[in-house]
Amino acid sequence: MKPFTTLTGIVAPLEALNVDTDQIIPKQFLKRIERTGYEDFLFFDWRFKPDGSPDPDFEMNAPRYLGASILLTKDNFGCGSSREHAPWALENYGFRCILAPSYADIFFNNCFNNGMLPIVLPANVIEQLFQEVRNQEGYSLTVDLPAQTITKPDGSTIAFEVDPFKKECLLNGWDQIGLTLRHEDKITAFEKTRG
Amino acid sequence: MAKNIYEKIWEAHVVHEEPGQDSILYIDRHYVHEVTSPQAFEGLRLAGRKVRRPDLTFATMDHNIPTTDRSKPIEDPMSAQQVETLKANCAEAGVACFDMRDRRNGIVHVIGPELGLTQPGQTIVCGDSHTSTHGAFGALAFGIGTSEVEHVLATQTLLQKKSKTMEIRVNGALPHGITAKDIILAIIGKIGTAGGTGYVIEYTGDAIRSLSMEGRMTVCNMSIEAGARAGLISPDEKTFEYLKGREYLNGKSHDALAKQWATWASDAGCAYDRVVELDASEIEPQVTWGTSPGMVTGVTRTTPVLAEIGDGNTRHAAEKALKYMDLAEGVPIQKITINKMFFGSCTNGRIEDIRAAAKVVKGYKVSPSVEQALVVPGSQQVKLQAEAEGLDKVFKEAGFEWREAGCSMCLAMNADILQPGDRCASTSNRNFEGRQGKGGRTHLVSPAMAVAAAIKGHFVDIRDWKYN
Numbered sequence: 001m002k003p004f005t006t007l008t009g010i011v012a013p014l015e016a017l018n019v020d021t022d023q024i025i026p027k028q029f030l031k032r033i034e035r036t037g038y039e040d041f042l043f044f045d046w047r048f049k050p051d052g053s054p055d056p057d058f059e060m061n062a063p064r065y066l067g068a069s070i071l072l073t074k075d076n077f078g079c080g081s082s083r084e085h086a087p088w089a090l091e092n093y094g095f096r097c098i099l100a101p102s103y104a105d106i107f108f109n110n111c112f113n114n115g116m117l118p119i120v121l122p123a124n125v126i127e128q129l130f131q132e133v134r135n136q137e138g139y140s141l142t143v144d145l146p147a148q149t150i151t152k153p154d155g156s157t158i159a160f161e162v163d164p165f166k167k168e169c170l171l172n173g174w175d176q177i178g179l180t181l182r183h184e185d186k187i188t189a190f191e192k193t194r195g
Numbered sequence: 196m197a198k199n200i201y202e203k204i205w206e207a208h209v210v211h212e213e214p215g216q217d218s219i220l221y222i223d224r225h226y227v228h229e230v231t232s233p234q235a236f237e238g239l240r241l242a243g244r245k246v247r248r249p250d251l252t253f254a255t256m257d258h259n260i261p262t263t264d265r266s267k268p269i270e271d272p273m274s275a276q277q278v279e280t281l282k283a284n285c286a287e288a289g290v291a292c293f294d295m296r297d298r299r300n301g302i303v304h305v306i307g308p309e310l311g312l313t314q315p316g317q318t319i320v321c322g323d324s325h326t327s328t329h330g331a332f333g334a335l336a337f338g339i340g341t342s343e344v345e346h347v348l349a350t351q352t353l354l355q356k357k358s359k360t361m362e363i364r365v366n367g368a369l370p371h372g373i374t375a376k377d378i379i380l381a382i383i384g385k386i387g388t389a390g391g392t393g394y395v396i397e398y399t400g401d402a403i404r405s406l407s408m409e410g411r412m413t414v415c416n417m418s419i420e421a422g423a424r425a426g427l428i429s430p431d432e433k434t435f436e437y438l439k440g441r442e443y444l445n446g447k448s449h450d451a452l453a454k455q456w457a458t459w460a461s462d463a464g465c466a467y468d469r470v471v472e473l474d475a476s477e478i479e480p481q482v483t484w485g486t487s488p489g490m491v492t493g494v495t496r497t498t499p500v501l502a503e504i505g506d507g508n509t510r511h512a513a514e515k516a517l518k519y520m521d522l523a524e525g526v527p528i529q530k531i532t533i534n535k536m537f538f539g540s541c542t543n544g545r546i547e548d549i550r551a552a553a554k555v556v557k558g559y560k561v562s563p564s565v566e567q568a569l570v571v572p573g574s575q576q577v578k579l580q581a582e583a584e585g586l587d588k589v590f591k592e593a594g595f596e597w598r599e600a601g602c603s604m605c606l607a608m609n610a611d612i613l614q615p616g617d618r619c620a621s622t623s624n625r626n627f628e629g630r631q632g633k634g635g636r637t638h639l640v641s642p643a644m645a646v647a648a649a650i651k652g653h654f655v656d657i658r659d660w661k662y663n
Contacts, residue, residue, distance in 0.1 A: 017512045018388055018487045022627040027608045031259065031273035033233035033280050035341075045629050074508060076389040079422065079487075080625060081606075082324040083231065084340035105392055105424050106324060106338055113342035163356070165216045176342075177244070180219055180350045183211045187247075187352060190210045190221055 002115040003173030009069030020080035039092035078107025197462035217354035223317040227254040229281040231322030235345035236284040246288040262598035301574020304328035304541035311441025315430040315456035330427030331411035337424040359468040361394040365402035372658035375410035376641035380481035391423030402475035409547035429460035485516035535619040536649035540605035543622035544573025558663030561594035562652035620648040
């Protein structure tokens with residue numbers, strides 16, 4: 001897994017509650033058996049018009065948000081299906097960090113397993129960021145995982161919380177299967193007790 | 196100290212824990228389907244790892260398979276490839292795979308219990324969010340991502356943090372016409388689609404106890420729609436009776452099993468982090484009007500009036516949803532007309548659901564304004580049972596299409612798909628934008644409410660239905 005330490009990038013806004021994984025990547029793209037190549041399918045039904053051209057009404061399509069690596073959104077992001085294709089599509093598109101007041105549990109875990117950092121921030125901080133992002137073209141943030149801070153263009157910082165174990169895994173890019181297999185003897189012993 | 200069922204199952208499955216790290220939790224059953232597993236098997240191969248416990252791993256194909264003639268090959272080449280990949284992966288690893296022509300085939304959350312694979316006190320995972328269904332048996336069951344599928348294949352364990360617990364107590368007797376689906380939709384309406392986030396839910400109370408195992412599965416199934424990864428119900432005599440003699444119990448003594456299973460039930464006086472109570476007598480037949488399962492109301496009510504919604508974000512979401520659903524504000528639910536109906540899914544595709552719907556359908560015809568009304572059993576065994584009871588004929592005579600088992604139009608990965616502008620009464624679990632087909636509009640309801648809407652062409656209050 002690709003380690004995550006610090007990230008400086010453009011912020012793209014997605015103003016919607018309860019964005020479900022069917023919106024992040026619709027089902028017709030789940031038939032592939034690969035783990036990469038999902039970038040063109042991200043937010044497919046919102047991003048593209050029926051004729052396949054980008055829909056100008058979808059805010060993220062504006063040229064100013066091209067190349068964004070930080071997604072700013074609202075409550076309960078990633079609800080619904082457990083499809084890991086959702087974080088794959090976000091990551092393949094270029095997003096490595098998400099800012100929202102809350103996330104659905106399975107999606108939240110899936111992000112960490114793909115070297116992505118979903119950050120929980122208070123709703124009023126998120127609202128403030130939406131305003132700032134829209135007011136300033138090229139608005140970018142620096143996310144510092146070791147320090148657990150987000151630095152704004154004016155130099156001010158926002159602190160954030162992250163689970164210490166998930167932080168270690170992200171910083172080191174650890175393979176969780178490898179971590180667990182260090183305790184393989186305990187798994188074997190556990191299996192013996194159950195016959 | 197009195198313990199709840201989640202605490203008991205958790206403690207019995209911790210393989211290893213150390214401060215500052217997630218616990219290593221042992222997994223008793225790993226269910227696998229074709230959509231979320233190919234990348235996991237590929238990951239194992241690339242790392243030179245093997246499936247640790249093929250004997251605890253069970254695969255079925257359900258999402259992609261056609262519900263029409265199974266003797267023909269799958270037409271969509273990508274669906275066919277995914278199904279073939281699953282077969283090849285299972286053959287290589289020595290994992291049992293219930294092929295679409297196997298009599299044990301069906302939706303993973305229908306066949307697990309049906310085959311007796313799902314049992315009280317187990318930990319069960321699957322790369323599918325509706326794995327919560329198996330919680331109806333008093334198992335800790337939850338959906339996982341593909342990276343975690345790979346982790347379980349390789350180690351038969353998962354790295355987990357202990358959840359908080361929530362008791363949802365549904366008091367009183369269920370009124371006439373109210374089903375498990377109405378209970379869970381009413382719960383989601385009350386606590387919201389993120390109300391259960393971070394929690395494992397235990398459903399308790401007289402109304403829950405009175406439900407059959409099929410009904411309990413419907414309730415637990417949609418725990419994820421309330422934000423909870425897992426929802427469970429303490430096992431009781433109904434649980435044991437359902438499991439009696441099932442295929443994978445291998446003829447073990449029922450009394451001995453039942454005695455052991457009973458020990459998993461929550462102790463009297465146990466504690467939860469949060470308790471929510473509902474009164475069953477206040478629950479009406481439920482119908483969703485929007486694009487999130489929490490956008491739900493009673494059948495005698497109306498779509499929302501935006502000016503009455505205080506919170507700005509919620510009002511904005513409701514406005515957007517009404518626009519997508521092509522519905523005005525304040526419209527009576529029973530005035531909403533449909534042109535499609537889907538009956539099936541891991542939520543409501545079981546024999547009891549089919550029996551309840553058939554009772555409503557008997558002696559009626561599908562409305563001329565309804566272009567398609569699909570009945571898709573949850574498994575081959577459910578289909579065969581329904582046919583043995585003559586229920587297929589009831590549907591066919593009324594103008595419903597009687598199909599082969601699978602996930603079908605719940606998520607429309609196969610050919611069963613809504614067209615833009617279609618409005619569908621559906622017994623499934625998600626009314627998300629485009630879930631059943633791009634531009635399609637989904638209203639979630641109970642089985643009886645769905646077929647009644649197909650007969651009348653609009654939603655009706657099932658409590659007033661005239662049964663033939």
